[in-house]
Each structure stands twice: as structure tokens, then as C-alpha cells.
Amino acid sequence: MSNFTGITATMNPLAEMAQFKQNMREVAASPEWRTSKLIERQRWNPYSMEGGSTAAISGDNFAIVASDTRMTQNDINILTRDAEKIHVLNDSIILSTSGFYGDVIQLRKVLQSRLHKYRFDYRADMSADLCAELLSRNLYYRRFFPYYTGAMLAGIDENGKGAVFSYDPIGCIERLGYSASGAAEPMIIPFLDCQIGHVTVAEDYEKPPLTIERAISLMKDAFRGAAEREISTGDKIHLVIAEAGKPIVQKFLPLRED
Amino acid sequence: MSIMSYTGGTVVAMAGDECVCIASDLRIGEQMTTIATDEKKVHKVSDKVYVGLAGFQSDAKTMLEKILFRKNLYELRENRKVRPQILSEMISNLCYQHRFGSYFTEPLVAGLDDQNKPYICCMDTIGCVSAPRDFVAIGTGQEYLLGVCENFWQENMKPEELFEATAQSILSCLERDAASGWGAVVYTITKDKVNVSTIKSRMD
Numbered sequence: 353m354s355n356f357t358g359i360t361a362t363m364n365p366l367a368e369m370a371q372f373k374q375n376m377r378e379v380a381a382s383p384e385w386r387t388s389k390l391i392e393r394q395r396w397n398p399y400s401m402e403g404g405s406t407a408a409i410s411g412d413n414f415a416i417v418a419s420d421t422r423m424t425q426n427d428i429n430i431l432t433r434d435a436e437k438i439h440v441l442n443d444s445i446i447l448s449t450s451g452f453y454g455d456v457i458q459l460r461k462v463l464q465s466r467l468h469k470y471r472f473d474y475r476a477d478m479s480a481d482l483c484a485e486l487l488s489r490n491l492y493y494r495r496f497f498p499y500y501t502g503a504m505l506a507g508i509d510e511n512g513k514g515a516v517f518s519y520d521p522i523g524c525i526e527r528l529g530y531s532a533s534g535a536a537e538p539m540i541i542p543f544l545d546c547q548i549g550h551v552t553v554a555e556d557y558e559k560p561p562l563t564i565e566r567a568i569s570l571m572k573d574a575f576r577g578a579a580e581r582e583i584s585t586g587d588k589i590h591l592v593i594a595e596a597g598k599p600i601v602q603k604f605l606p607l608r609e610d
Numbered sequence: 611m612s613i614m615s616y617t618g619g620t621v622v623a624m625a626g627d628e629c630v631c632i633a634s635d636l637r638i639g640e641q642m643t644t645i646a647t648d649e650k651k652v653h654k655v656s657d658k659v660y661v662g663l664a665g666f667q668s669d670a671k672t673m674l675e676k677i678l679f680r681k682n683l684y685e686l687r688e689n690r691k692v693r694p695q696i697l698s699e700m701i702s703n704l705c706y707q708h709r710f711g712s713y714f715t716e717p718l719v720a721g722l723d724d725q726n727k728p729y730i731c732c733m734d735t736i737g738c739v740s741a742p743r744d745f746v747a748i749g750t751g752q753e754y755l756l757g758v759c760e761n762f763w764q765e766n767m768k769p770e771e772l773f774e775a776t777a778q779s780i781l782s783c784l785e786r787d788a789a790s791g792w793g794a795v796v797y798t799i800t801k802d803k804v805n806v807s808t809i810k811s812r813m814d
Contacts, residue, residue: 538753538754539753539756541754541757542754542757543761545786551782551785552782574761576760578757580760581756581760
């Protein structure tokens with residue numbers, strides 16, 4: 353045998369070929385030019401964000417919820433122009449969501465089935481207060497693999513007052529006068545702070561009362577302002593109005609489509 | 611946390627009818643810690659030309675020195691006052707000279723030109739100018755500001771209305787932006803005077 357370096361003279365050709373194929377498979381599955389950073393980036397991500405925003409305002413005897421109807425991929429690609437982010441769960445409870453639409457659908461399904469079971473067991477619709485607590489617990493139940501949603505629950509509470517509950521993805525709950533969630537949250541919230549919370553005016557300033565008409569027109573302004581600057585918000589405003597003692601009204605209003 | 615939000619701070623400018631308003635907050639911090647509560651981010655460059663510098667304040671200080679140096683040189687050589695359009699071009703060039711090692715500050719220019727036409731613009735850290743006709747905002751509270759300004763700005767506002775719109779916008783922003791706050795200062799630049807007002811906001 354000649355003394356070639358690099359080749360084991362004693363290895364049999366079949367074993368050599370098998371070894372070669374094995375090496376080939378390994379390098380194809382994980383080529384050397386793939387740095388650890390690149391491998392990290394290409395790992396599958398269980399979450400995605402479909403953009404869009406929602407906001408809710410509660411008053412003395414009403415609650416209004418609004419959202420846009422655009423659904424985007426990577427903030428640029430429009431998947432649909434009429435995705436509904438507001439879900440009317442029963443005559444007094446409205447769920448409005450933003451974030452990962454897959455989780456939104458699952459969360460809605462979970463809530464709907466719990467509401468159905470409640471109706472079966474107690475022969476009455478669940479109240480908004482109760483459903484708010486239920487939603488918080490359902491979110492926290494998934495503490496370590498959360499539903500990636502910015503949920504808000506609005507409706508008429510047990511005392512006939514308007515109610516808005518705001519959540520983080522793992523179920524931290526807060527009852528607020530008004531709230532917003534989603535991509536345009538930082539644009540909508542300060543506007544509502546100024547117009548409804550009256551946080552920027554002097555104490556002796558006469559504050560206009562929050563009527564349902566005023567709330568609706570503020571909501572329209574908030575979304576028109578947000579759609580002007582935030583690219584994943586647009587197409588249509590989905591407005592849902594719950595007034596004590598009246599059926600829930602749903603409206604669609606035009607919004608920027610570009 | 612990004613270097614752009616290390617010290618915090620917000621600047622906004624709005625254009626009206628022969629007047630402009632430029633406002634900033636007063637806080638300076640080191641991330642979550644507040645260091646000073648009297649740091650204006652708006653600086654006078656000429657009688658009717660002001661710059662705002664948001665972002666990393668150490669770089670903003672250096673940038674301001676360089677801007678004033680260039681503006682002085684311009685005024686000496688040309689023997690006339692600098693126009694805001696010229697100043698923004700100068701700052702843009704200055705920023706782009708540091709293309710591959712930029713100052714971490716976003717400049718904003720607001721002022722009236724020699725015909726008292728309002729001019730406002732802002733740029734990114736490497737000097738890409740955007741000069742809209744309505745309003746500009748930079749800094750940590752930019753998103754909060756753009757949302758409110760979009761609702762408060764109107765065409766051809768008089769100085770009083772313009773001041774009110776700017777003040778309300780920045781106050782609404784300071785309510786939600788934790789990195790800015792401790793009051794605001796608003797400069798209303800009109801053709802014959804500049805009105806400076808310091809406003810109290812949330813002191814936390």
C-alpha cells in the first residue's frame with residue numbers, strides 16, 4: 353500500500369462511503385457557515401402579531417368598544433381588510449382583542465364554551481363582572497405559555513353601569529374608565545387621557561360630561577388620528593355600543609385604506 | 611435598553627399661521643433614575659430659529675456646540691442671519707459626516723424664515739430630513755405625541771391656539787411617557803416676539 357496521508361489505508365471502502373454519507377448529512381443539516389446567531393433566528397416561533405388596535409370607553413350607563421378591521425403580516429402585508437377583533441359574547445359582554453389572532457380565536461372559544469356551560473348550569477347569562485374575573489383566570493392559567501393577546505372586556509355590569517376591564521397577556525386585570533390596546537395604543541391612550549381623563553387641564557376647568565354621543569365621536573377621532581400614523585391600523589372602524597337596557601348595536605365606519 | 615432612550619426626553623414642534631411652537635420636557639435621567647429636572651432640550655440658535663435635541667444628552671450637548679460653531683461661521687462669512695431651512699441643511703450635513711459613528715441624538719429645527727414663513731423639520735441620527743407642514747416630534751415620547759398632535763393640529767392656527775395645541779399635546783404625552791416629564795417648556799415664535807412659558811405637569 354502507498355503512504356497517502358489523510359486516508360486510512362485499512363478502512364474498507366463500504367465503511368468509508370457510509371462515513372462520507374453520514375458526514376454529508378450532518379453538514380447539510382447544519383452547515384458550518386450557519387452561526388449560532390443565525391440558527392437562533394431561524395428557530396420556529398409559536399407567536400405572530402397581526403397588528404391592529406382596539407379601544408373602549410365606559411360611561412354612566414353605556415360602554416362603547418371600537419377596533420379597526422385590518423389584519424397584517426409583518427406590519428406591511430395586508431392579509432384581510434375585514435377581520436373582526438370585537439366579539440360580542442352575550443347581551444352584556446363584549447370582548448375586544450389585539451395581538452396574535454390564533455390565540456384570540458382560541459381564547460374566544462374558551463370563553464364562549466364557559467359562558468355556554470354557565471347558561472346551562474344557572475339558567476341565566478353571565479354578568480360582565482363575573483366574565484371579567486373568568487377571563488383573568490383563563491389568561492393566568494396559561495402563565496408560562498401565554499395567549500399573546502391584549503384583551504379588553506367591556507359591557508354593562510350588574511348595577512347597570514358601563515364597565516371596561518383591561519388585561520395584560522397573563523391576566524393582570526384592571527377596571528378602567530377607558531382603555532386601548534394594540535399597535536396604536538400609545539397614540540390613542542394619551543388622547544383619551546386628555547379628552548376623557550382631563551389630566552392636562554387646570555382643576556377649575558369646566559369638564560364636559562361624557563355622553564354616549566361624545567364618547568362615540570371621540571372614538572372616531574382617536575382612530576382617525578391613529579390610522580393616519582400607524583400602518584397596521586386602518587380600513588374600517590368596527591364600533592360596538594352597549595347601552596343599559598338596550599340591545600347591543602354594531603356599526604362599521606370608513607377609515608383610511610392605505 | 612437602547613442608548614436613544616438612556617437619558618429620556620421629548621421635543622415637539624408645530625407650525626401655525628406665521629408662527630411656530632417648539633416644546634420640550636425638563637427631565638434628564640440615567641435610565642430609570644432621574645438626575646435633573648431643569649434640562650431644556652430646546653436651544654436658541656438665532657432670533658427666530660430654535661433647535662431641539664432629543665436622544666442621548668451627552669451627544670446632544672456636543673452636537674449643540676458644533677451647530678452653534680457652524681452657524682456662527684455662516685453668519686460671519688455671509689453677514690446675514692441664518693434661515694431655518696439653511697440651518698437644517700447644515701445640521702443634516704453635520705450628522706451625515708458622522709455616518710458610521712453617529713451622535714445618538716435626533717435634531718429638530720423650528721423657526722420662521724425671512725418672509726416669516728414657518729418651517730419645522732426633524733431628522734434621524736444620520737441627518738435624513740423630514741419637513742412636514744404640520745408637526746414633528748422626536749424623543750422617547752414620539753409615538754404618544756404623534757397620536758395627540760394628529761387630533762389637535764389644525765390649518766393656520768394663530769399663536770394663542772398654537773400654544774394651546776402644543777402645550778396640551780406635550781402634557782398628554784408626559785402623562786404616559788415615564789422617561790420624560792417634570793414639566794415642559796414651550797417657545798411660541800412669532801414674527802415680532804418669542805413667548806416662553808414653563809408649564810407644570812406630573813412631577814414624577
